Amino acid sequence: MFALMNLVGDIGGWSIDEDRSACESMAPGDYITSSYYEHWLHGAETLLQKHGLATRDEIASGRAATPSRAATPTPASSVWPAVTARGSYQRQARAPALFEVGDAVRTRNIHPTGHTRLPRYLRGHAGEIIAVHGAHVFPDSNANGRGEDPHWLYTVRFNAGEVWGGGSSHLIHADLWEPYLESL
Amino acid sequence: MPHDGHHHDHDHDDEGSELSPLALRVKALESLLVEKGYVDPAALDVMIDTYETKIGPRNGARVVARAWTDPDFAQWLKRDATEAIASLGYVGRQGEHMVALFNTPALHNMVVCTLCSCYPWPVLGLPPVWYKAMPYRSRAVIEPREVLKEFGVTLPEDKEVRVWDSTAEVRYLVIPERPEGTGSLSEDQLAALVTRDSMIGTGLAKVPA
Numbered sequence: 286m287f288a289l290m291n292l293v294g295d296i297g298g299w300s301i302d303e304d305r306s307a308c309e310s311m312a313p314g315d316y317i318t319s320s321y322y323e324h325w326l327h328g329a330e331t332l333l334q335k336h337g338l339a340t341r342d343e344i345a346s347g348r349a350a351t352p353s354r355a356a357t358p359t360p361a362s363s364v365w366p367a368v369t370a371r372g373s374y375q376r377q378a379r380a381p382a383l384f385e386v387g388d389a390v391r392t393r394n395i396h397p398t399g400h401t402r403l404p405r406y407l408r409g410h411a412g413e414i415i416a417v418h419g420a421h422v423f424p425d426s427n428a429n430g431r432g433e434d435p436h437w438l439y440t441v442r443f444n445a446g447e448v449w450g451g452g453s454s455h456l457i458h459a460d461l462w463e464p465y466l467e468s469l
Numbered sequence: 470m471p472h473d474g475h476h477h478d479h480d481h482d483d484e485g486s487e488l489s490p491l492a493l494r495v496k497a498l499e500s501l502l503v504e505k506g507y508v509d510p511a512a513l514d515v516m517i518d519t520y521e522t523k524i525g526p527r528n529g530a531r532v533v534a535r536a537w538t539d540p541d542f543a544q545w546l547k548r549d550a551t552e553a554i555a556s557l558g559y560v561g562r563q564g565e566h567m568v569a570l571f572n573t574p575a576l577h578n579m580v581v582c583t584l585c586s587c588y589p590w591p592v593l594g595l596p597p598v599w600y601k602a603m604p605y606r607s608r609a610v611i612e613p614r615e616v617l618k619e620f621g622v623t624l625p626e627d628k629e630v631r632v633w634d635s636t637a638e639v640r641y642l643v644i645p646e647r648p649e650g651t652g653s654l655s656e657d658q659l660a661a662l663v664t665r666d667s668m669i670g671t672g673l674a675k676v677p678a
Binding site: 286287288289291292293296301305308317320321322323326329330338339343344345346347348349353354356358359360361363364365367368369370371372373374375402403404406407416418421422424438440445448449453454455456457458459460461462 | 502
């Protein structure tokens with residue numbers, strides 16, 4: 286399944302953000318009661334239909350019933366070069382970074398209906414910037430067909446006691462884009 | 470069909486002599502994509518073989534053993550893990566932006582992806598089933614010490630626990646503490662002590678027998 290989706294992704298041309306978003310697009314009740322593997326399969330079936338590579342009936346039957354899109358499948362000899370190609374999600378910054386290491390920030394208490402990488406458990410919490418990674422492709426835009434829209438990416442440290450209450454003493458870190466953060 | 474899925478990425482309850490509905494759905498999808506000319510079955514075989522035999526946690530173990538034996542390399546790893554790891558030849562998908570987290574007597578690092586299953590493929594291969602499952606993904610950030618106990622790791626109360634949630638394209642590799650009594654071991658012998666879990670932070674390096 287992993288290999289299958291990596292290879293068909295070469296033809297489909299979708300981004301990793303669109304892929305993750307598709308995996309999350311199940312009905313909430315189904316999502317929470319199904320395995321990770323099912324999320325993945327759901328994502329694959331969704332993307333194939335959305336990108337016009339296969340119809341719902343074809344996916345259900347496992348048999349082709351419509352003409353294929355003209356495409357050259359990744360040959361066996363290209364697999365190793367593809368999986369070991371050096372890529373980067375860093376892009377040219379369009380503005381100076383708002384924050385620097387040591388800054389106190391708060392995650393915004395936002396609830397977008399589309400794909401986002403701001404975890405729900407970290408919304409509205411105070412943290413500290415501990416690393417600046419440059420401007421990176423912004424999943425909230427890229428997953429939804431609005432382009433890469435790069436934004437500054439930071440590692441933010443949170444005290445578990447502030448996030449969960451009680452006597453938790455560990456530290457939690459997450460990599461968060463600037464639009465998720467505000468000054469504290 | 471050569472790709473029966475028994476070695477990768479499916480739940481334990483799919484195993485057995487009968488194919489589950491989920492396995493049938495995957496087989497249908499594979500047949501369809503091959504029939505439509507989108508996927509070359511030979512490429513599928515190579516892709517599966519790549520992550521079963523070529524790209525896996527032995528790569529990460531080499532990185533750790535080098536960090537234990539070469540202080541300059543350890544410094545490079547702290548400063549720019551992506552380039553330091555690339556110097557050993559471990560590059561590619563899901564290893565584009567690497568950060569190395571060094572465990573010390575005073576602190577223990579542990580990695581999770583609460584949102585999906587982000588994992589540093591070039592150094593660790595593909596993630597184990599539990600890493601992708603809801604219990605680990607949710608509990609690792611809530612009660613990491615309890616989760617670690619279930620993995621057989623009980624930390625002293627005064628040891629700081631740092632959990633890293635892989636929410637972007639930065640990937641984390643834990644450098645476990647070097648076990649005591651390993652001063653005379655070669656780099657190869659040291660690498661054999663480095664387990665997959667010790668590089669996720671759910672285990673410790675093995676103590677030599």
